[in-house]
Amino acid sequence: MDDLTGFFVVFGGLAAILAQISIWAPRKIWVKVTALVTTALFLPAAYVSLADLLSRPKPMEIEWNNVELAEATVLGARMKEDEAIYLWLGIEGLAEPRAYVMPWNQEMAQQLQDAQRAAEAEGNGVRMSQPFERSWDKRERRFYAAPQPPLPDKRKGKDKPFIFEQPGPKEKSDAT
Secondary structure (H helix, E strand, C coil), X not given: CHHHHHHHHHHHHHHHHHHHHHHHCCCCHHHHHHHHHHHHHHHHHHHHHHHHHHCCXXXXXXXXXXXXXXXXXXXXXXXXXXXXXXXXXXXXXXCCCXXXXXXXXXXXXXXXXXXXXXXXXXXXXXXXXXXXXXXXXXXXXXXXXXXXXXXXXXXXXXXXXXCCCCCCCCCCXXXX
């Protein structure tokens, strides 16, 4: 939601600059009033359009901020045959997940479905490699079941090895 406020401030500033230009331009009064009314109508239209875009998935082709991302976690997916594949991705470094849409591709849909089945059987999640790569090379798998996480280190936090002592009565020393 912070992005919405920032974008709206930028749009508002640009609209104010255009309004100033229209006020000081040597034109007839009706042209100036029309420019001011258009500017006044532009601001709520910009806010509503930005708010509406927040609820829609973003096409993966126009992602520019995370182009170099190596992989992402697929939190959810919905496939509409011959239309699109909708993905909800968790991206490392971002607090909230993002919704994306990619064009329908039978091979990608099959990969996603196979990865979902494998992840469900293993109890892991689904990962996507190179989610925003703009390559025509489709040989590599994009969707896969996440590997099992490594087991914790058994010796972590222990400085000394464990020495077994046999339970039972301790021997009395001769000094007593």
